[in-house]
Amino acid sequence: MNFEIQKRTLLSVTRDEFDGLIILWPAAALPESAAMDPISRLLCGACKNGDFELKPNSTLALYSHPDIKARHVVVVCSADNSPGAVRAAIQAAWLCLKSFKIKHLGIHVAGDCASPSIQTALVSLADASYIYATTLSQPKLRSLKQVQVSLASVQADAVDCVVYAQALVSGIEVAKEWANRPANHATPTQLAQAAQSIATGRSFKCDVLGPKEVAKLGMGAFMAVAQGASEPLRFIVMRYNGTDAAQAPVVLVGKGITFDTGGISIKPAPEMDEMKYDMSGAASVLGVFKALGEIRPSINVVGLIPATENMPDGQAVKPGDVVTSMSGQTIEILNTDAEGRLVLCDALTYAERFKPKAVIDIATLTGACVIALGAVRSGLFSSDDPLADEIYQAGETAGDTCWRMPLDDDYAEGLKSKFADVANVAGRAAGSVTAAKFLQRFAKSFAWAHLDIAGTAWRSGAAKGATGRPVGLLLQYLVSAANTTPQQTTKTKTKAKRKVA
Ligand code: BES
Ligand code: MN
Ligand code: ZN
Secondary structure (H helix, E strand, C coil), rough: EEEEEEEHHHHHHHCCCCCEEEEECCCCCCCCCCCCCCCHHHHHHHHCEEECCCCCCEEEEECCCCCCCCCCCEEEECCCCHHHHHHHHHHHHHHHHHHCCEEEEEEEEEECCCCHHHHHHHHHHHHHHHCCCCCCCCCCCCCCCCCEEEECCCCCCCCHHHHHHHHHHHHHHHHHHHHHHHHHHHCCCHHHHHHHHHHHCCCCCEEEECHHHHHCCCCCCHHHHHHCCCCCCCCEEEEEECCCCCCCCCEEEEEEEEEHHHHCCCCCCCCCHHHHHHHHHHHHHHHHHHHHHCCCCCCCEEEEEEEEEEEECCCCCCCCCCEEEECCCCCEECCCCCCHHHHHHHHHHHHHHHHCCCCEECCCCCCCHHHHCCCCEEEEECCCHHHHHHHHHHHHHHHCCEEEEEHHHHHHHHHHCCCCEEEEECCCCCCHHHHHHHCCCCCCCCCEEEEECCCCCCCCCHHEEECCHHHHHHHHHHHHHHHHHHCCHHHHHHHCCCCCC
């Protein structure tokens, strides 16, 4: 999909041959009967006749109107044109259009609209029009190719917002694609190939370690999870260098369980298919790197993905087994279904070698987080207040929100073990917090945050599908961090190219 922005009047937009045209109409802008353009006049009439009310998300659809060149037109009330209101309005308008074959879409914003709302309009349109196709023999393909946003007055930063939205959407769609793929089409090996192709396409580094290298590193916790699977594990290391090599990188660690059966502590059958989504953290890291390659912010970022299946098997790790993690800490694996923290703890130890500015892990870690926060906000855990604030704020800005959870040491009581330095599970209470407390033991030497995306990474039921979250939050965090860190040398600055839509 390609995005564009133009300064246009509503009248001139009615003369463009779009397949579809969405008019975002703020509630406070009353349409005039004497207006130059046919849409204002129509709307005015509809309001007067009581057939239309400027209430948030109410829509008025037109077809083949003689005075309007676009075939399908939807006027939608976008309340105050705030990002949240625009998102809801675009969703409502797309419901009217989605059954038609729309290749070229116009979005005209009547009235003033700040650039973040334009970005939101494009990102939510992409979200609403996304169609998964990979494993269907006769897929319904997305027809939408070109989206042209127009306003009567375009703010100076609007073009940047559109370029950003385009990169963000391509990142979100990489994340959705990999998360949605069934586990037999998204094996650790295939995830590693995806990482490599994202990296080579944008000339950044990607190393893939296999079982031998991982054994050599002493990643005993990661290996314990993988030992029941016949698909070989992969440890993926991606490096995006947007500034001086001397600048400490941000490290993103994505949980990459390509299927979570629970292992010997096997999960119940209902909805177990959804555990193909247990690599959504990894998918979000791939998505962020895809977007970084397009906007090229001046920051260094490392992506780490421990990828494996969690399977029951004659070789599988058993409840009660004690393993030695890369950090040297021994772990009593009381529940093989608490595997995410086992693969993540070794990746966190591996992250130390980058002397990172911050490490953020992203994981579909606990069912308890779904109970705590539902599908609205991701769980945010951090030992570092400034980092937590930046991540929280990035979520608010991006409309990809999270909520900070506690990390009091008292929550770690239940992780005590008689047979190892730590157990991998505590009781049922505060399950998302005790999982984070486990990870925190491996994140002592850097500023660390953990995002539990178990509730937000995918939707269940009729609308089942990956959301692409939290790519929006992470990219916003990285771009803000790039803008607030002391500037890089001019040499690297000129290297940072921007791709314009
Ligand atoms: N991948 C799951 C967490 C999960 C469950 C995410 C359901 C989304 C929906 C994770 O590996 C897991 O199984 N966690 C256990 C931990 C427990 C054994 C302490 C859980 O949440 O039940
Ligand atoms: Mn599990
Ligand atoms: Zn899991």
